[in-house]
Amino acid sequence: MQKIRTRYAPSPTGRMHVGNLRTALYEFLVARHAGGDFMLRIEDTDQERFVEGAIDLINRTLEQTGLTYDEGPDKDGGVGPYVQSERVKTGIYMKYAKELIDKGEAYYCFCDKERLASLKTQVAEDGKTITVYDKHCLGLSKEEIEKNLSEGKPFVIRQNIPNEGTTTFSDELYGDITVENSELDDMILIKSDGFPTYNFANVVDDHTMNITHVVRGNEYISSSPKYQRLYDAFGWESPVYIHLPLITDENHKKLSKRSGHSSFEDLTEQGFLPEAIINYVALLGWSPEDNREIFSLEELIKEFDYHRISKSPAVFDIQKLRWMNGEYLKAMDDDKFFEMAKPYLESSLGDKFDLKKIAAKVKTRIEVFPDIEGQVDFFREVPEYDKGFYTNKKNKIDAAGSLSVLKDVLPLLESSDDYSNDALYAKLLDYATGKGYKNGYVMWPIRIALSGKMMTPAGATEILEILGKDESVRRIKAAIEKLS
Numbered sequence: 001m002q003k004i005r006t007r008y009a010p011s012p013t014g015r016m017h018v019g020n021l022r023t024a025l026y027e028f029l030v031a032r033h034a035g036g037d038f039m040l041r042i043e044d045t046d047q048e049r050f051v052e053g054a055i056d057l058i059n060r061t062l063e064q065t066g067l068t069y070d071e072g073p074d075k076d077g078g079v080g081p082y083v084q085s086e087r088v089k090t091g092i093y094m095k096y097a098k099e100l101i102d103k104g105e106a107y108y109c110f111c112d113k114e115r116l117a118s119l120k121t122q123v124a125e126d127g128k129t130i131t132v133y134d135k136h137c138l139g140l141s142k143e144e145i146e147k148n149l150s151e152g153k154p155f156v157i158r159q160n161i162p163n164e165g166t167t168t169f170s171d172e173l174y175g176d177i178t179v180e181n182s183e184l185d186d187m188i189l190i191k192s193d194g195f196p197t198y199n200f201a202n203v204v205d206d207h208t209m210n211i212t213h214v215v216r217g218n219e220y221i222s223s224s225p226k227y228q229r230l231y232d233a234f235g236w237e238s239p240v241y242i243h244l245p246l247i248t249d250e251n252h253k254k255l256s257k258r259s260g261h262s263s264f265e266d267l268t269e270q271g272f273l274p275e276a277i278i279n280y281v282a283l284l285g286w287s288p289e290d291n292r293e294i295f296s297l298e299e300l301i302k303e304f305d306y307h308r309i310s311k312s313p314a315v316f317d318i319q320k321l322r323w324m325n326g327e328y329l330k331a332m333d334d335d336k337f338f339e340m341a342k343p344y345l346e347s348s349l350g351d352k353f354d355l356k357k358i359a360a361k362v363k364t365r366i367e368v369f370p371d372i373e374g375q376v377d378f379f380r381e382v383p384e385y386d387k388g389f390y391t392n393k394k395n396k397i398d399a400a401g402s403l404s405v406l407k408d409v410l411p412l413l414e415s416s417d418d419y420s421n422d423a424l425y426a427k428l429l430d431y432a433t434g435k436g437y438k439n440g441y442v443m444w445p446i447r448i449a450l451s452g453k454m455m456t457p458a459g460a461t462e463i464l465e466i467l468g469k470d471e472s473v474r475r476i477k478a479a480i481e482k483l484s
């Protein structure tokens with residue numbers, strides 16, 4: 001059997017959109033699952049959309065997510081160059097375009113802007129107006145063409161698609177798709193700057209780079225019959241096509257920048273882990289046989305069967321991703337968690353407290369690192385809070401009861417020198433037993449006094465330990481004053 005070869009073919013136009021990341025991941029998985037090759041090809045022929053630094057961003061993203069490629073700009077596999085602008089220099093696109101001209105499948109077009117503008121425009125499905133070329137230059141004689149070329153008149157090369165008949169191509173998920181040729185326009189293959197269009201380059205490159213499976217967004221479905229005609233014209237076998245469903249936002253609109261979380265970089269900036277992002281993105285359109293949701297990249301490689309990709313749009317649910325990220329944090333090794341949480345802890349608390357202890361407390365309570373501030377802010381300072389917090393049904397305590405407990409424990413805390421959690425816990429338990437109080441009756445008011453919050457990532461004595469004697473005593477005194 002032929003070795004499976006896939007390619008990720010990004011255009012360096014900015015941040016890595018979640019849709020592009022999914023394409024990269026699926027291409028990677030299709031190859032790895034079958035023991036095949038995964039390639040990176042940079043599609044930079046659209047010079048107007050080129051964004052400085054975008055190639056670095058692509059490389060960094062693939063590195064951070066573990067989508068390693070076997071061949072690419074910096075890893076020659078014998079079918080390079082792997083950057084289209086460098087391929088242009090080899091003359092490969094022009095050579096193949098001329099071959100199509102010889103076969104009558106393409107033609108030179110010298111129409112200027114004015115003439116093109118005067119052509120009737122047609123409204124495309126997405127509301128944009130498109131110009132359908134009228135094949136004017138197909139009627140030029142050989143002599144006229146030669147003359148224009150020798151005079152250096154600017155030209156493009158167009159695909160020649162007959163007005164009659166149909167074209168069929170096949171997609172793994174959608175099956176055979178047949179369109180009327182009259183609906184296909186004579187698209188440009190080579191632009192006036194000598195660069196190929198994506199529409200032409202993708203065919204030439206996928207063939208000459210021995211690509212067997214093409215995974216891409218379903219916005220390419222409508223152009224695929226034209227690509228099929230090119231494969232047929234050359235007598236080449238087309239690759240297996242897998243067109244992926246749309247990714248929408250929570251409002252079922254195409255996921256766009258406006259959502260604030262449409263790119264990999266947006267998500268990492270918001271504190272999401274690359275491995276959680278990859279796991280979540282894997283499920284945007286694909287599902288395993290069981291309901292399992294947590295997958296490492298290794299596990300995805302094992303499980304990923306592209307036949308299980310769905311055709312229905314996938315909704316990007318940021319809450320679900322938050323949940324998933326939280327699962328990754330919980331499972332993370334404590335030291336690694338501390339190392340990653342440290343900058344967030346330091347920005348909230350400086351270096352006043354034992355941050356490692358605090359990290360261990362918040363680890364299971366946050367979904368993303370930026371949640372840390374909301375968990376630990378009270379260590380910095382007790383926020384304004386409502387006296388009503390001291391009333392708690394479960395612990396059968398109210399403000400008056402709280403005041404009396406706090407007055408009792410103040411001297412105990414003042415006289416303690418061992419501020420370890422264990423020692424303090426034993427001491428307070430002793431006091432509770434002596435008074436005939438339930439544990440919670442004592443701990444509740446202390447925790448409120450120390451934190452000003454109903455919910456904290458740590459218990460009363462754990463907070464005492466972290467705050468230390470001076471600060472704890474100061475806070476208990478302030479609470480007594482508040483309640484008095």
Ligand code: GLU
Pocket residue numbers: 008009010011043198202215216217
């Ligand atoms: N350069 C194209 C893009 O970024 C690639 C599409 C494809 O995978 O063929 O959308």
